[in-house]
Amino acid sequence: MKEGFRQSMAWLHTWSGLLVGWLLFLVFSAGTAAYFRDEITLWMKPELHAAAHASVPQTAALGHAQALLAQRAANANRWFITMPSEREPAVRASWMPAKKKDGAESKPRGRRRFESAELDPVTGAELSAPRATRGGDFFYRLHFDLHYMSPLWARWMVGIAAMFMLVAILSGIVTHKRIFKDFFTFRPAKGQRSWLDAHNVTAVLALPYHLMITFTGIVTLMFLYMPWGVQALYPSQDKFFTDLNNALPADAKPARQPAPLAPLAPMLAQASAAWEGAPVGRVTVNFPGDANATVLISRQSGRAIGYDQPTMLFNGVSGRPLSSSGAPGAATETRSVLYGLHIARFSNPLLRGLFFLSGLAGCAMVATGLLLWAVKERQKHAKALARGERHVGLRLVDGLNIGAIAGVPIAMAAFFWANRLLPATMPERPDAEIRWFFIAWGVAALIALARPSRRMWQLLLAVGGVLFALLPVLNAMTGGAHLGTAVAEGLWPVAGFDLVTLALGIALLFAARRLQRPAAVRKAPVTQVTAEAA
Amino acid sequence: MSTWQATMAALTALAAAVAGFAALSLAVDRHWEALHGRGSDPGPLRRRLQGGGSAGLLVSLLACIALKGSAQGWVAWAGMLTAGAFVVVLMSTYAPAKVPPLAKAMAGVALVAGLLAAL
Numbered sequence: 001m002k003e004g005f006r007q008s009m010a011w012l013h014t015w016s017g018l019l020v021g022w023l024l025f026l027v028f029s030a031g032t033a034a035y036f037r038d039e040i041t042l043w044m045k046p047e048l049h050a051a052a053h054a055s056v057p058q059t060a061a062l063g064h065a066q067a068l069l070a071q072r073a074a075n076a077n078r079w080f081i082t083m084p085s086e087r088e089p090a091v092r093a094s095w096m097p098a099k100k101k102d103g104a105e106s107k108p109r110g111r112r113r114f115e116s117a118e119l120d121p122v123t124g125a126e127l128s129a130p131r132a133t134r135g136g137d138f139f140y141r142l143h144f145d146l147h148y149m150s151p152l153w154a155r156w157m158v159g160i161a162a163m164f165m166l167v168a169i170l171s172g173i174v175t176h177k178r179i180f181k182d183f184f185t186f187r188p189a190k191g192q193r194s195w196l197d198a199h200n201v202t203a204v205l206a207l208p209y210h211l212m213i214t215f216t217g218i219v220t221l222m223f224l225y226m227p228w229g230v231q232a233l234y235p236s237q238d239k240f241f242t243d244l245n246n247a248l249p250a251d252a253k254p255a256r257q258p259a260p261l262a263p264l265a266p267m268l269a270q271a272s273a274a275w276e277g278a279p280v281g282r283v284t285v286n287f288p289g290d291a292n293a294t295v296l297i298s299r300q301s302g303r304a305i306g307y308d309q310p311t312m313l314f315n316g317v318s319g320r321p322l323s324s325s326g327a328p329g330a331a332t333e334t335r336s337v338l339y340g341l342h343i344a345r346f347s348n349p350l351l352r353g354l355f356f357l358s359g360l361a362g363c364a365m366v367a368t369g370l371l372l373w374a375v376k377e378r379q380k381h382a383k384a385l386a387r388g389e390r391h392v393g394l395r396l397v398d399g400l401n402i403g404a405i406a407g408v409p410i411a412m413a414a415f416f417w418a419n420r421l422l423p424a425t426m427p428e429r430p431d432a433e434i435r436w437f438f439i440a441w442g443v444a445a446l447i448a449l450a451r452p453s454r455r456m457w458q459l460l461l462a463v464g465g466v467l468f469a470l471l472p473v474l475n476a477m478t479g480g481a482h483l484g485t486a487v488a489e490g491l492w493p494v495a496g497f498d499l500v501t502l503a504l505g506i507a508l509l510f511a512a513r514r515l516q517r518p519a520a521v522r523k524a525p526v527t528q529v530t531a532e533a534a
Numbered sequence: 535m536s537t538w539q540a541t542m543a544a545l546t547a548l549a550a551a552v553a554g555f556a557a558l559s560l561a562v563d564r565h566w567e568a569l570h571g572r573g574s575d576p577g578p579l580r581r582r583l584q585g586g587g588s589a590g591l592l593v594s595l596l597a598c599i600a601l602k603g604s605a606q607g608w609v610a611w612a613g614m615l616t617a618g619a620f621v622v623v624l625m626s627t628y629a630p631a632k633v634p635p636l637a638k639a640m641a642g643v644a645l646v647a648g649l650l651a652a653l
Binding site: 180181183184185186187188201205206208209212304305341346350351354355357358361 | 544555558559562563564565602605606609610612613614615616617619620622623624626627
């Protein structure tokens with residue numbers, strides 16, 4: 001009975017993993033990159049690499065932003081000010097332009113274009129408008145909204161894949177007979193044995209992370225997957241989210257009587273004092289210049305694991321506090337912590353690095369799992385294959401494996417190259433960069449499917465490796481802060497990007513080189529796969 | 535906690551995790567045999583390796599909690615364990631003879647860094 005149970009779990013593990021493996025590899029890769037979303041965005045805006053990094057009191061930075069907004073966006077309905085942080089040195093002031101005169105909105109709510117400006121926090125000077133790019137946000141969105149399709153469909157697909165993943169992890173634990181005996185075991189150059197070892201090691205050593213990230217990933221979208229509780233209590237999801245996020249009601253209205261906006265800096269100081277001196281993350285001004293103006297201030301992330309940050313609401317005319325977010329209920333707090341664990345915005349650089357490492361282990365786990373299926377299947381049909389018979393399923397899986405595992409790094413690198421090679425002022429630039437991502441990936445996947453061979457692995461891994469390894473050079477040659485100056489000036493987000501991409505590129509090249517060796521092994525061992533995970 | 539102290543606490547956490555896992559790996563037959571020949575057995579040393587290894591992981595946890603508090607400390611610990619275990623796996627695979635000296639050196643680093651962080 002026990003053996004029967006384990007065998008049925010092995011079957012479940014194999015098929016739940018294989019069916020969604022390629023999608024999971026994309027989700028894991030993009031999600032892992034998204035830990036460094038802000039750093040990637042900064043790298044992709046070389047115009048900002050020279051921004052001052054001297055720290056300045058938040059009140060001063062906010063004063064600059066208010067002055068710019070009052071001049072530039074006096075008629076806007078809302079202002080959003082993102083305060084500088086360790087990860088984003090500039091102050092960002094954005095606003096939603098006022099409605100057209102006739103009151104008709106050109107696009108549905110939430111879809112209207114924001115306009116924004118970035119300021120030097122010290123001098124208040126507007127930074128030369130950086131090139132338009134989605135930056136790291138592209139990877140963040142890609143990992144649950146995919147692209148070129150309705151986000152709703154994408155979220156259902158990713159959610160189902162995540163559920164399969166959870167099943168694969170749990171059934172994998174049951175299937176793995178020697179978790180403790182093989183805890184540290186990796187036997188390279190032994191064919192299928194090595195692949196299984198690599199799969200086990202990357203899965204077991206980061207198991208707490210894999211379980212956490214898969215489960216919390218489903219939790220982040222729980223109101224989509226299980227809306228019934230909310231539907232029973234709230235007339236609309238909007239109203240529910242207003243409550244949940246302690247935001248202003250979406251139907252708040254201006255008084256249509258002009259009244260000057262009070263200085264924002266004293267409100268910021270008051271809020272920060274209430275949070276024991278914690279810095280402020282975001283300031284939202286509703287109806288600036290109107291008698292009904294309100295100011296919502298929220299704490300900067302980085303203090304607690306929870307995703308929801310405490311907020312304080314002020315009267316925008318008198319500057320007096322109106323309310324502050326109370327202690328959340330147990331359910332809200334639980335969701336907030338699970339959500340916060342998933343996106344890890346609380347992390348300092350050390351923790352973020354550990355999350356990134358575990359994410360790479362996750363990519364490697366998915367990749368080795370996919371390869372293992374192909375290796376086993378090839379062995380099962382070794383004789384028939386040697387006679388020259390074709391195995392359509394195996395050929396397809398081989399092609400998809402190469403297209404996904406070697407193709408995704410190429411696509412990511414192409415996205416970064418496009419960022420620097422396309423003209424800085426070209427129209428629709430962000431879409432063009434994204435098109436490069438998918439064109440590069442599409443080409444790689446098509447030739448991989450056409451000729452899924454060992455040479456193809458080698459070729460595509462080498463292409464990805466070269467593209468990644470040369471990114472620091474590209475950065476230096478196209479106006480970014482190159483490694484020398486970035487390290488000297490302590491511009492670690494940019495230097496870190498260059499160093500990590502260089503390391504990933506070298507690892508991919510190393511993998512391609514290992515494939516040359518005419519050993520009994522068909523494909524590359526663990527270090528390479530970790531690299532492919534990039 | 536100053537930046538210096540935080541760096542030392544992080545170093546303690548990582549070094550103790552590596553030392554702990556290295557000791558635990560030597561208590562596994564396969565890895566002991568890789569060093570001392572087929573059929574050899576750590577004997578009573580096994581218990582001490584396991585005890586010392588577990589103590590290393592515990593020290594790592596304490597350092598993480600001192601560094602990041604009782605909530606984020608556990609998250610940091612999980613990450614440190616993953617990083618430490620990968621180091622031990624790579625060493626046991628490609629330089630098995632270096633695992634015992636690694637364990638001792640990392641235990642020393644953890645001790646010194648821990649003292650420096652506590653000062």
